[in-house]
Amino acid sequence: MIDCSLVVPIYRNEENIPDLLEALAGLAARVPGFEAVLVVDASPDNAEALLRAALPNLGYPAQLLSLSRNFGAFAAIREGLAHARGRFFAVMAADLQEPPELAEQFFTTLRSDEADLCLGVRRSRQDPGLSRFLSRTYWRLYKRFVIRDVPAGGVDIFGCNAAVRTALLSLDERSGSLIGQLFWVGFRRKEVPYDRRARTKGTSAWVFAKRLRYFVDSVFAFSDLPIHLLTVMGGAGAALSAVVAAVVLLAWLFQDIPVEGYVPIMLAVLFFGFVTLLALGIIGIYVWRISENVRGRPNAIVARREIVG
Structure with missing residues (x-):
């Protein structure tokens, strides 16, 4: 029986696919009722082909969703949540900068009914200095002008139960902010600290222009x-x-x-x-x-x- 669904949006992550599949296999071995929901957001590399070839031999339940074009990470996450078959849900980035064990902690917390929503909160990050500075500035502005309850280090990964998922998917908004929606719906929240790893393969698609666009979307969606x-x-x-x-x-x-x-x-x-x-x-x-x-x-x-x- 599928109980825990992990959603992984994938865009320009071809080099990370082998490590990602290894991490998912480890989670599947430790988390009962595990399912992986892999959402390829029209990635221009060979990520989709690699996943499709590996899919029949994974050894655990999985879904591969291929979007018709690039809709963005948050739209991909929403689509993954909509198609997930479990009772508890978590989201993880394909670049593995967030430790996979964090998703396991989310599922443990959600199963014990300690919280309805788990938020991964960065204690530290092993990124270049400029990237750290831009990230701190971004989340300070977000906290100051958009959602005051957002942790100072921001939120990139989360887990939730079925009630939160239903609430999120009921918010049928375009150009919105998924993080803002997580805080807007409320529910019992628990912050889970972690140390963000350095990226070892590939380059991040989360560039400054996308951060700026997302910040503007957040301001106009959740602030006057x-x-x-x-x-x-x-x-x-x-x-x-x-x-x-x-x-x-x-x-x-x-x-x-x-x-x-x-x-x-x-x-x-x-x-x-x-x-x-x-x-x-x-x-x-x-x-x-x-x-x-x-x-x-x-x-x-x-x-x-x-x-x-």
Whole structure:
């Protein structure tokens, strides 16, 4: 009977496949009722071919989901959770920078009903200095402006029971934040500390541009910060306008403007033109996100599904 499903999103991880399969075999030997759900997010390398060849000989239940195109890691995770057949679920990265034993701890905690949601929290990370700095900055901003309950080191891996999975999958949002959704749904949480390993093979696809896009998605999905900033700028613009108006009026009374109206008009046009463009951009982002959700397109499309066990 399948009891514990481990979801592994895979993108540009061809070099890690042998080590990943070895780690999954170890978990399957230690975790009763284990199932692996491997979600290939239209990886451009040979990862899918390697997994398909290995699938019949794994020796434990597994699924291979191939998405029709690259939808992103979080869409792949959601699709894996939707197709998983267990009662308890965990997510693990294919690059093995998070120790596989962490998923085993999640399953133990969930089975004992100590928590509904387990979060892997980094104590340390063996990454290059620039990567550590960018990661710390990213999660500090995330904690400050998006979800205050997020651990300082961030969350990359988690486990949950069926109730949390059902709640997550019921949030049918596009361009959202899976981490934000985990905290939004609530439930009993338990943080499990771990030390992040150095990446030994391949390069991470989680580049700065993707981090920035995900941060923007998180802000607009779980924070009213942009609206507050716009309101503050509007108030500051109104105050500045009043000051400029007073200065212009005094200068006019004392006949101290050689070219009447030129300077204040230019300042006003530039400042309020900037504020207007900023406001239209923020409103446009919200309207686009509303449009995305109204269209009702799926977060991901599974092109092929193969099951063993």
